Amino acid sequence: MSYSHLKSSTYRTTIPFPISTFAGEMVSNLFHSPVHRFRCTLLLGLTFFIALPCFAQDWIRTGTGLGVEKVRLAASDFKATTQDPKNADLLKAFNDTLWNDLDNAGIFDMVSKSFYPLQVPGNPSEVRFEAWNGPPPNASMLAFGDLGVTANNVLVHGWLYDVKNTASPQVLGKQYTDSATTEGARLIAHRFANEIIFRLGGGVAGICESKIYFVSDRSGHKEIWEMDYDGSNQHQLTHLGTISLSPRISPDGSRLAFSSLNKSGWDIMMYSTELSRTVSFPRFGGTNLSPTWSPDGTRVAFSSSRAGEPNIFIADASGGNSRRLTTDRGPDVGPTFNRKTGSQIAFVSGRTGLPQIYTMEADGTNVQRVTDQGYAVSPSWSPNGQFLSFSWFRKYGAGAPGANDIYLMDIASKQWVQLTHDGGRNDFPSWSPDGRHIVFQSSRSGTEQIWSMLADGTKVQQLTFSGRNSQPNWSWK
Amino acid sequence: MEANAEIFFEHGKLGRPLALSVGLHVAFTGVIVLFSMLPGRRGDIWGAGGGGEAMGVSLVSTVPLPASPIQTQNVVANESKGLTKSQPQEKQNEPDAIPIPDKTAKTKPKPVVSASKAKAKPEPEPETNEIPYGQGGPVSGPYGSFSANGAKGGFGFQGGGGDFGSRYAWYAKVVRDKITENWLKYEIDPNIHKANRVYLVFDITRSGQPTHVQIEQSSGVPSLDNSAIRALQRIDTFGPLPPEYSGSKVTVEFWFDLSR
Numbered sequence: 001m002s003y004s005h006l007k008s009s010t011y012r013t014t015i016p017f018p019i020s021t022f023a024g025e026m027v028s029n030l031f032h033s034p035v036h037r038f039r040c041t042l043l044l045g046l047t048f049f050i051a052l053p054c055f056a057q058d059w060i061r062t063g064t065g066l067g068v069e070k071v072r073l074a075a076s077d078f079k080a081t082t083q084d085p086k087n088a089d090l091l092k093a094f095n096d097t098l099w100n101d102l103d104n105a106g107i108f109d110m111v112s113k114s115f116y117p118l119q120v121p122g123n124p125s126e127v128r129f130e131a132w133n134g135p136p137p138n139a140s141m142l143a144f145g146d147l148g149v150t151a152n153n154v155l156v157h158g159w160l161y162d163v164k165n166t167a168s169p170q171v172l173g174k175q176y177t178d179s180a181t182t183e184g185a186r187l188i189a190h191r192f193a194n195e196i197i198f199r200l201g202g203g204v205a206g207i208c209e210s211k212i213y214f215v216s217d218r219s220g221h222k223e224i225w226e227m228d229y230d231g232s233n234q235h236q237l238t239h240l241g242t243i244s245l246s247p248r249i250s251p252d253g254s255r256l257a258f259s260s261l262n263k264s265g266w267d268i269m270m271y272s273t274e275l276s277r278t279v280s281f282p283r284f285g286g287t288n289l290s291p292t293w294s295p296d297g298t299r300v301a302f303s304s305s306r307a308g309e310p311n312i313f314i315a316d317a318s319g320g321n322s323r324r325l326t327t328d329r330g331p332d333v334g335p336t337f338n339r340k341t342g343s344q345i346a347f348v349s350g351r352t353g354l355p356q357i358y359t360m361e362a363d364g365t366n367v368q369r370v371t372d373q374g375y376a377v378s379p380s381w382s383p384n385g386q387f388l389s390f391s392w393f394r395k396y397g398a399g400a401p402g403a404n405d406i407y408l409m410d411i412a413s414k415q416w417v418q419l420t421h422d423g424g425r426n427d428f429p430s431w432s433p434d435g436r437h438i439v440f441q442s443s444r445s446g447t448e449q450i451w452s453m454l455a456d457g458t459k460v461q462q463l464t465f466s467g468r469n470s471q472p473n474w475s476w477k
Numbered sequence: 478m479e480a481n482a483e484i485f486f487e488h489g490k491l492g493r494p495l496a497l498s499v500g501l502h503v504a505f506t507g508v509i510v511l512f513s514m515l516p517g518r519r520g521d522i523w524g525a526g527g528g529g530e531a532m533g534v535s536l537v538s539t540v541p542l543p544a545s546p547i548q549t550q551n552v553v554a555n556e557s558k559g560l561t562k563s564q565p566q567e568k569q570n571e572p573d574a575i576p577i578p579d580k581t582a583k584t585k586p587k588p589v590v591s592a593s594k595a596k597a598k599p600e601p602e603p604e605t606n607e608i609p610y611g612q613g614g615p616v617s618g619p620y621g622s623f624s625a626n627g628a629k630g631g632f633g634f635q636g637g638g639g640d641f642g643s644r645y646a647w648y649a650k651v652v653r654d655k656i657t658e659n660w661l662k663y664e665i666d667p668n669i670h671k672a673n674r675v676y677l678v679f680d681i682t683r684s685g686q687p688t689h690v691q692i693e694q695s696s697g698v699p700s701l702d703n704s705a706i707r708a709l710q711r712i713d714t715f716g717p718l719p720p721e722y723s724g725s726k727v728t729v730e731f732w733f734d735l736s737r
Contacts, residue, residue: 069654071647141647168644171719200647202655203685203716384711413663 070109071200074132074139074163075102077113078156079122081148090154090185091147097186100230101193101208102143106436106454107201111139122146124159124170132163140164141171143196147185154180158192160199172199186232197434207432211475212439213237213247213256214450218467224258224271229432229474231450231463238271238278246290250297250317251476255279257291257300268302268319282319290334293317294362295342295476301325303333303347312347314362325364334378337362339431339476340385346370348377357390359411370409378428382435382455386410389419389429389438389455406440408455419457430474431455439463439472641727645719652681652715656731660708665735666700673697675705677731685714693730705733 077095080087103110117131121144132139145158160172174195178184187209194206207229216225219236222243227234237256238244244260256271268288270281286306293300301314307324310331315322326332330351338344346359357370357379370376375393382389392407393400404425409416420426423444430439432452439452448468453460642649675696680689690709695702718727 071650162647165644165646168721170721171647199716200651201716202651202712203714412661415663 070107071141072111072139073102073108073141073143073196073200074111074116074137075099075143076116076120078144078158079120079146081122081146081155082150084149084180086149086154086180087147089182090149090180093182094147094156094185094189097189098143098193101190101206102196104230104437104459105193105197105201105206106459107197111137120144123157124161124173127161127163127169129163129166129169133166141200143192145192149180152180153177154184154188156185156188156192158195160196172196201434204434204436205477207434207437207474210433210477211249211253212430212450212463212472213249213475214464214469214472215245215247216464216467216469218469224256225469227463229437229452234464237273237276240269240278244269246471247473248291248293249273249473249475250293251295252297253475253477255317257281257293257302259289259291259302268300270319282315282322284313284322292336294337295339301335301337301345303331303335312345312364325360325362326367327364332358336379336381338385339381339383344381346379346381346388348379354396357388359388370411370414375404376407380429380431380438382431383433384435386412387455389431391427391429391440406438406457417457419453419455420460421457423460428471430472432474433477437474439474441470441472641722645722648715648719652729655712655715656708659711660704660733662704664700664704664707666698669698669701669735672701672735674732674734675702677705677709677733678728679709679731680726680728681715681718682726683718685716685718687712687715688726696733696735698735701733701735705731 075098078091078098080091099110102108115136115138117128117137119126119128119131121127121142123146127142127144131137132142140162142161142163143158144161145156147154147156149155154177156176158172158174158176159170161169162171163169172195174192176188176191178188190206190208194208197206197208198204210229212227212229214225214227215222216234216236217223219239221241222245223236223240224238224244224247225234225236238258238260240260242261244258247256247258249256254272254274256273258269258271259266260269262283264283264285266287266289267283268281268291270279271277272279284304284306286304287310288302288304288306289310291300291302298317299314300317300319301312303310304313305311306313309329310333311327312325312332312335313322314325325345326347326349328349328351330349332347332349332351334348335345336347338346343362344359345362346357348355349358350356352369354375355377356372357376358367359370360367370388371390371392373394373396375396377391379388379390381387388409388411390407390409391404393402393404395402404427405421405423406419406426406429407416408419419438420440420442423442425443426440428441432438436455437452438455439450441448442451443449444451445462448470449462450464450469450472451460451462673696674694675698676693678689678691678693679687682688687709690706692702692706718724
C-alpha cells in the first residue's frame with residue numbers, strides 16, 4: 001500500500017464535505033467513464049426536458065381591459081347648489097348610482113369614502129390637490145360636482161380631474177339637465193359615469209345605460225322581462241300566457257327575437273321594443289328555437305327541425321330567404337355569431353353524443369369542434385371576437401365531481417379558463433357590450449336567478465331575487 | 478500496525494456515503510420529474526389579481542418640462558448609462574505594511590527598447606462625469622413604461638409641443654394599458670426567450686384610431702415583430718384625443734422587450 005493512498009483515504013474520511021461539493025464530485029466521478037458520462041447526460045437532459053414545461057407555460061390574456069393596473073379613482077358626493085326640498089333625495093339617488101356605476105366598471109380602484117377629506121369640492125375652485133393626491137386618499141382621478149333643482153328640472157355639473165397633474169388637471173367637464181325625478185337623477189349619473197369610463201377606459205363606451213333581457217316566471221308564465229344592467233327597473237315585456245324562452249335583442253335594440261310555444265309548436269317570435277308588441281315573423285313548421293342576430297342586424301340564425309333533425313338555419317331579419325347551414329344527423333342548437341366579424345357562428349351540436357361547442361363559417365363551411373369532453377352548451381361570443389364563453393360540465397357522468405360552470409376560451413389558441421367555481425348550476429352566459437362583464441344564470445342561491453360578474457370571474461353579484469329568472473341576454477349597447 | 482488497521486477500517490466505510498449520494502440524486506431527480514408531471518398545473522390564474530398575467534405597471538412621474546430644442550432619436554431607450562457614475566476607487570496602501578521579500582524573486586534586467594520600436598501609446602482620455610445634453614436617459618417628461626410577465630415595454634409621445642405625455646398623462650396611461658392588454662405573448666415563438674427590442678411608430682388620429690403602424694427597428698425575430706404589429710391592429714380606438722389638444726394627431730413610439 002502506497003503512502004499516497006493512505007494520505008488520500010485519510011483525507012476523505014476525516015474532512016466533512018458539504019453536500020454540494022460531494023454531489024459535484026459524484027457527478028465528476030460519473031463522467032470519468034464514457035458509459036457513465038452518456039447515462040448522466042441522458043439523465044440530466046431528460047430531467048430538464050421534463051421540467052421545462054413547468055417554466056415555459058404561458059397564460060392567456062383577457063383583452064377586456066381587465067388585468068391591467070386600475071385607475072385609483074375618488075368620487076366625492078356631489079354638493080347641492082339650491083335649497084329645494086327635492087335635493088336630498090335626488091342627491092342620494094345620484095351619488096349612489098354614480099358610485100355603483102364606477103365601481104362596477106371593472107377598470108377603477110375606487111378610493112373608499114372614509115379616506116376623503118372633510119371638505120369635498122363642489123366646483124373646480126374648491127379642489128385642494130394635496131388633499132387628494134397624497135395619502136390617505138392617494139387618488140389619481142377625482143370626480144366631483146354639484147346638483148341643484150330649479151322648478152321641475154335638475155341641473156348637474158360634473159368634473160373629472162387628474163389630481164396628480166396640477167398643471168392641467170381637467171379631463172372632463174360636463175353639464176346635464178333632466179326632469180327632477182329619481183329616474184332623471186339616475187339617468188344623469190349613468191351618463192356621467194359612461195363619460196368617465198369612455199375617457200379612462202380607452203374609448204370603450206360604458207354600459208351604464210345598457211339593458212338585460214331575461215325570462216321570468218314571476219307572473220305565472222315564463223315571459224320575457226327587461227331590466228337595467230344593475231338589476232333595477234325590472235319590468236315585463238311579453239304577455240303571451242304560454243312559455244317564452246331565449247330572448248335575443250337586435251344590435252340596434254329595436255327588436256327582440258325569442259322562441260315561444262304556440263298551438264303549432266315552438267316558433268321564433270319577434271317583439272318590437274319601439275311598438276311594445278309582437279310583430280309578424282314567418283312560421284317555419286317544426287320546432288324552432290334559440291334565435292340569434294348577426295352583428296349588422298340583417299340576419300337571424302336559429303335552430304329548426306323542419307327538415308327532421310334540429311339544424312342551424314339562417315334567414316333575413318324579416319324571416320325571408322331562410323336556408324340550412326348544417327346538414328349532419330345530430331341535433332344542432334344555440335347558434336351565436338362572432339360579434340366582431342359576423343363571419344363565424346358558434347353552436348352546440350350533439351353529433352358525437354354529448355353536446356359540444358363547434359364553430360363554422362357563416363355559410364356553413366369549415367366546421368370545427370372547440371370543446372373536447374364533457375357537456376358544453378350555451379356559447380356566447382365576446383364583442384371583440386376573441387373569446388367564447390359557455391357553460392361546461394367538464395367531468396360529466398354519474399358521480400363525477402363539479403357542475404355546470406361558466407368557462408372562457410380564447411378562440412385562436414383554444415386555451416380556456418374557468419370563471420365560476422362551486423356555485424350551483426351556472427348557464428347561459430351573455431357578454432356586456434364593453435366586453436368586461438358577463439351576465440349568467442345561476443342556482444347558487446337556491447333558485448335560478450340572474451347574476452353578473454366581471455369577465456375575469458370576480459365581482460359576482462346577484463341581479464334578480466323574486467321568482468325564477470333565467471336565460472339573460474345583454475343588449476348590444 | 479496500528480495505522481494500517483485504521484486505514485482498512487476507514488476505507489471500508491466509503492461505500493455508504495457513495496450509496497447515500499446516489500440515492501440522494503435519484504430521489505432529487507424523481508422529485509423534479511414528479512413535480513413537473515403534477516396534474517392541474519394549468520394557467521387558470523387569469524386576468525386581474527396578483528398572479529399570472531396580472532400586470533405590474535408603473536408610470537414614471539411626469540414633470541412638465543419645456544420641450545428640448547434638440548430632438549434625439551429613441552430618447553426613451555438610448556443606451557446611456559444614466560446620470561450618475563461611480564468614481565474609480567483609489568488603491569490605498571496600508572502605512573504599516575512591511576513587504577515580505579520573496580526568495581524566488583529574481584531581478585531580471587529590463588530589455589532595452591530602442592526609441593524607434595517603442596510605440597507611443599495614446600493618452601487615455603480623462604474620464605468625466607459630464608453627460609451630453611439630451612443623452613442622459615429619460616429623466617422626466619413624456620415617457621412611460623410597463624412590464625408584463627417578463628416582457629417590458631415603453632413609449633414616448635411626439636406632438637403638442639413635446640409635452641403631450643405630461644399634459645395628458647391620463648391619455649398616455651390609456652394608450653399604455655390598451656396596448657398591454659392587446660399584446661398576446663403566445664403569438665411569439667415559444668422557443669424565443671430573449672430578443673432585441675422592437676420599436677414601433679404609429680399615429681393616433683383625433684378620433685383615437687391608431688394609423689400608420691410601422692416597425693422603426695426590427696427585433697430580428699419575425700414573430701415578435703408581428704405580435705407587436707398585431708397588438709396595434711387589434712385596437713380600434715384609444716378614445717378620442719383630449720378636446721383641449723389642438724393638433725390633428727399624436728405620434729407615438731412604442732417599444733417591446735421580450736425576456737422570459
